[in-house]
Each structure stands twice: as C-alpha cells, then as structure tokens.
Amino acid sequence: MRIDLHEIIGVPGSSVAFDYEPDVSGVNSDAVIEALEPVRAKGRIRNSAGVLYLEAEITGRLKCVCDRCAAEFEKSLRLPVKAVLAEELCDEENSDIYLLDGDYVDLDEIVVTAYVLNMDTKFLCKEDCKGLCPRCGKNLNEGPCGCRGEINPQLAVLQQLLMDK
Ligand SMILES: [Zn+2]
Ligand SMILES: [Zn+2]
Structure with a gap:
C-alpha cells in the first residue's frame, strides 16, 4: 500500500x-x-x-x-x-x-x-519442545518412549544436535 x-x-x-x-x-x-x-x-x-x-x-x-x-x-x-x-x-x-x-x-x-x-527462524509449539524420538518416532512431549534408556551418553549428545537443527 x-x-x-x-x-x-x-x-x-x-x-x-x-x-x-x-x-x-x-x-x-x-x-x-x-x-x-x-x-x-x-x-x-x-x-x-x-x-x-x-x-x-x-x-x-x-x-x-x-x-x-x-x-x-x-x-x-x-x-x-x-x-x-x-x-x-x-x-x-x-x-x-x-x-x-x-x-x-x-x-x-x-x-x-x-x-x-x-519471524522466528524456528517454529516451536513450545520453547522446550522435546521433539520426536529419532529411533521410534514417538512424540516425547507425551512422555518418554521405551528406547531412551538404551542410548549411551555420546549418542545422546548427537541426538540433541540433530533435534536442534
Ligand atoms: Zn513441538
Ligand atoms: Zn523411542
């Protein structure tokens, strides 16, 4: 206009x-x-x-x-x-x-x-959205999935990096 x-x-x-x-x-x-x-x-x-x-x-x-x-x-x-x-x-x-x-x-x-x-570069449903489990695809905001305990700490860091993308 x-x-x-x-x-x-x-x-x-x-x-x-x-x-x-x-x-x-x-x-x-x-x-x-x-x-x-x-x-x-x-x-x-x-x-x-x-x-x-x-x-x-x-x-x-x-x-x-x-x-x-x-x-x-x-x-x-x-x-x-x-x-x-x-x-x-x-x-x-x-x-x-x-x-x-x-x-x-x-x-x-x-x-x-x-x-x-x-505009935000990231669109998040909430600031601390936990995302989906990269292994089983479960929405982790709804609670932990079965595979969490099996992940070793190094993989967890990698997972966090992937989630932050
Ligand atoms: Zn979300
Ligand atoms: Zn899982």
Missing part, C-alpha cells in the same frame, strides 16, 4: 495513521499453515522536527506446524516496526531508513521486510 505524505512533509508535529492488511502470503515460512486472524499492520508516520518516523505493530494469529514434533499449534504475532523515511540515503549503514517516492512511501516494502526479519 502506498501512503500519500504530502500533508505531513514539511509540517513538523503532524502525523498520518494507517491500519491495513499487508499481503504476506508470498513470504510466509513453510511452517505456517494458515492465518487464523489476518496479518495486520497498524501505526503512524509522524514528522518530528522535519524527520519522518514510522512506528507500527504487526499483529495476527497463525496456525503453524512445529519444526521439532510436527504438531500443529497457534502463534500470536506482535511484531514492532520502526523506520525512518528519507528522500535520500545519507547513511547507507542504517537499514532502518527507507526511501520516499516523491510524496509517497511504499508501506508494503517496510512492513513485509519487518515481518520477514522478525
């Missing part, structure tokens, strides 16, 4: 609000099955002493599949977005600066980039 900023450019203290549903279907992780509540970006762009600051929050509720145990779970999103909008890039190092296109800014570029960067 493009936002027209001509009313706030050059008017310190003014701001413009937005609230929309960005299309993130093309950038979702394979672990995301569907959106239970649409991904939404809500925030504002304000002119503070001549500099345009964007602040927003991305929310949504996703149905995901756990990377470790393959169980389905729900994940609530609450991702902060911050950016500075400028007419030209004076500080190449700062990746939070986005270019204006005349009086307009392309919100999707900022919101979708933040969405991708803030």
